[in-house]
Amino acid sequence: QAQAASLVGAEAEAEARRRAARAQRFSLRPVDARPTARPVESAAAPAATGGAKRSEGLRVAVVGAGPAAMFAATRLAELARGGEARLSGPVHLFRSRSKLSATQSETEHNTVYPRPGTPFFDYGCQYVTAGDPWFRAKMEAFEEAGIARRCAAGVLSKGAGFEPLPESQFGWVGPEGMWVFQERALGLMARELGRGLELHHAVSPWPPAPGQKCSDDSPLRVGAPMKNGDGTWTLKNALGEAFGPYDVLIGAYASHKLTNAQLTSPATQRVRELLHNRLTFSPVIATLVVFDRPLGLSFGTAFVADDPRLAWAANNEAKVAGGGAGKQSDGFGGGGREFWTFLAPAEYSCVSFLRDARGYKKRAFEDALDAFGALVGKNLWKHRPKLVRCLHWENGLPATTPRGATGCLYDAEQSLGWCGDWAVRGGVEGAAVSGKCMAELVASVSRGEPVGSLSLPPASQPWDEIGSRTPPGYVRLGHGCFHLAHERLVSIEPPVTTMSAKDAEAFWSKMKSWGYGAEAQPKGAAPAMEEGSTALHVGGNGDGMALFECPSSLPSSREAAIKPGASARSRDRRRARINTGWAE
Numbered sequence: 001q002a003q004a005a006s007l008v009g010a011e012a013e014a015e016a017r018r019r020a021a022r023a024q025r026f027s028l029r030p031v032d033a034r035p036t037a038r039p040v041e042s043a044a045a046p047a048a049t050g051g052a053k054r055s056e057g058l059r060v061a062v063v064g065a066g067p068a069a070m071f072a073a074t075r076l077a078e079l080a081r082g083g084e085a086r087l088s089g090p091v092h093l094f095r096s097r098s099k100l101s102a103t104q105s106e107t108e109h110n111t112v113y114p115r116p117g118t119p120f121f122d123y124g125c126q127y128v129t130a131g132d133p134w135f136r137a138k139m140e141a142f143e144e145a146g147i148a149r150r151c152a153a154g155v156l157s158k159g160a161g162f163e164p165l166p167e168s169q170f171g172w173v174g175p176e177g178m179w180v181f182q183e184r185a186l187g188l189m190a191r192e193l194g195r196g197l198e199l200h201h202a203v204s205p206w207p208p209a210p211g212q213k214c215s216d217d218s219p220l221r222v223g224a225p226m227k228n229g230d231g232t233w234t235l236k237n238a239l240g241e242a243f244g245p246y247d248v249l250i251g252a253y254a255s256h257k258l259t260n261a262q263l264t265s266p267a268t269q270r271v272r273e274l275l276h277n278r279l280t281f282s283p284v285i286a287t288l289v290v291f292d293r294p295l296g297l298s299f300g301t302a303f304v305a306d307d308p309r310l311a312w313a314a315n316n317e318a319k320v321a322g323g324g325a326g327k328q329s330d331g332f333g334g335g336g337r338e339f340w341t342f343l344a345p346a347e348y349s350c351v352s353f354l355r356d357a358r359g360y361k362k363r364a365f366e367d368a369l370d371a372f373g374a375l376v377g378k379n380l381w382k383h384r385p386k387l388v389r390c391l392h393w394e395n396g397l398p399a400t401t402p403r404g405a406t407g408c409l410y411d412a413e414q415s416l417g418w419c420g421d422w423a424v425r426g427g428v429e430g431a432a433v434s435g436k437c438m439a440e441l442v443a444s445v446s447r448g449e450p451v452g453s454l455s456l457p458p459a460s461q462p463w464d465e466i467g468s469r470t471p472p473g474y475v476r477l478g479h480g481c482f483h484l485a486h487e488r489l490v491s492i493e494p495p496v497t498t499m500s501a502k503d504a505e506a507f508w509s510k511m512k513s514w515g516y517g518a519e520a521q522p523k524g525a526a527p528a529m530e531e532g533s534t535a536l537h538v539g540g541n542g543d544g545m546a547l548f549e550c551p552s553s554l555p556s557s558r559e560a561a562i563k564p565g566a567s568a569r570s571r572d573r574r575r576a577r578i579n580t581g582w583a584e
Contacts, residue, residue, distance in 0.1 A: 064252030071435030282346030284396030345478025407437030
């Protein structure tokens with residue numbers, strides 16, 4: 001018995017050393033983590049009108065890696081510093097890899113942090129505009145700090161060619177890509193807020209070093225939130241480290257795959273039902289292409305006005321200071337080659353992807369080059385294009401939004417909030433404003449103020465088509481909502497085909513893809529979809545889903561771009577290089 005006790009004690013000590021080594025390796029800073037034998041600190045019972053309320057202030061955690069989470073956390077910390085929010089301790093922000101935009105190089109995946117001087121592609125957020133005064137002030141501060149810059153853009157159409165926008169309408173980009181921009185923006189705000197904001201990164205060290213691998217499967221990433229018996233929340237990562245307790249939890253991610261995996265407890269049920277039954281998206285297809293021979297165009301970034309296959313085209317070198325139209329940048333490292341991102345509009349993307357999840361990549365590559373070539377009057381196949389990556393951005397464009405103008409969701413009974421661009425308008429500004437709304441609502445809860453019924457609409461209430469909420473001065477395009485005014489840029493009609501959580505589950509489960517089904521393939525594996533038709537979701541609010549069959553003989557949209565000499569272009573197309581090594 002003594003020997004057995006000694007062995008148990010040795011094993012316990014060894015496990016303690018292993019945990020300490022892991023914590024040191026990943027630079028963990030657990031928040032109020034307690035051994036399981038110690039009772040969890042109790043919070044006061046939720047107030048009937050405003051949810052969680054503690055006399056000494058609320059403990060708040062925000063989970064998310066995009067702009068909604070970033071601005072929810074930083075705005076709440078600002079309010080606490082100014083005495084407008086009663087908090088106990090800092091706001092805790094838990095993040096994984098940046099979701100503002102994935103940035104990747106020609107030869108490295110989007111989980112590798114960009115290297116200075118290495119050409120890059122942005123394939124999520126491309127361009128940031130700001131009509132909201134609060135958000136405009138934020139972007140101007142980032143510009144003044146040198147982490148964002150104004151970038152010339154214009155409108156490209158068949159009838160008028162390229163028309164530059166006036167300088168007063170220029171938006172912002174990240175000079176080294178949108179991923180680097182978000183990390184630096186967060187770092188700047190964290191320094192300003194000091195101890196008012198506590199950051200918990202799934203990436204260590206942070207900020208990432210150039211070339212550092214930032215895996216989505218990091219053991220530092222927190223999992224599904226857990227509700228405690230006293231009404232508080234606890235978060236845990238894969239290393240077993242516990243964080244909390246928190247009186248209020250804010251979520252700021254909307255991917256149906258993530259909410260399917262994370263919102264599993266009864267305490268998250270009401271928010272999950274709204275996100276899964278009412279929130280729908282129109283996907284966006286991003287195509288990343290390298291041209292070995294420069295295109296010789298007079299512009300670097302353009303909104304496309306009137307082609308159903310193309311919504312946006314950008315030479316990523318235009319985002320680097322000194323680069324852009326007709327000249328090369330020493331800081332980009334393109335070596336005379338051009339790195340372009342093409343975004344297809346929502347309607348094209350959804351129909352094309354759901355029709356054929358294998359063939360959409362090649363089709364999008366060909367359609368993007370044919371459409372862009374027709375608009376600029378060039379045969380782009382003669383410029384030696386190479387497809388580096390084509391991917392389906394599943395929740396690229398929100399299609400529905402809750403009724404009312406709260407800008408977020410809040411379950412007062414569970415002290416659970418949720419925010420994202422879907423609650424305001426699609427795009428970075430909408431996400432930021434939603435985060436701000438979320439922060440201000442939690443601040444009012446901390447002051448004991450009542451929460452209105454609109455903060456958590458009933459599950460039976462249909463959501464509005466998000467385009468109906470486009471404010472004056474904005475235009476809702478096929479890849480986002482922008483603060484722009486141009487006679488050729490007209491808000492799109494509500495997309496006929498969108499994807500709800502039920503559609504995503506049915507679609508991905510059928511293909512045994514990652515995230516759904518007991519026999520799901522590993523993440524990133526090619527879907528096992530059969531040729532033919534697939535069911536699409538028609539309608540905007542997820543109420544009584546109508547399904548129709550989309551035939552596999554859907555006409556190619558390239559037919560609209562056929563001009564004399566098409567046979568010569570076909571020969572050039574066959575010589576184009578297609579590298580789908582990064583294809584998802």
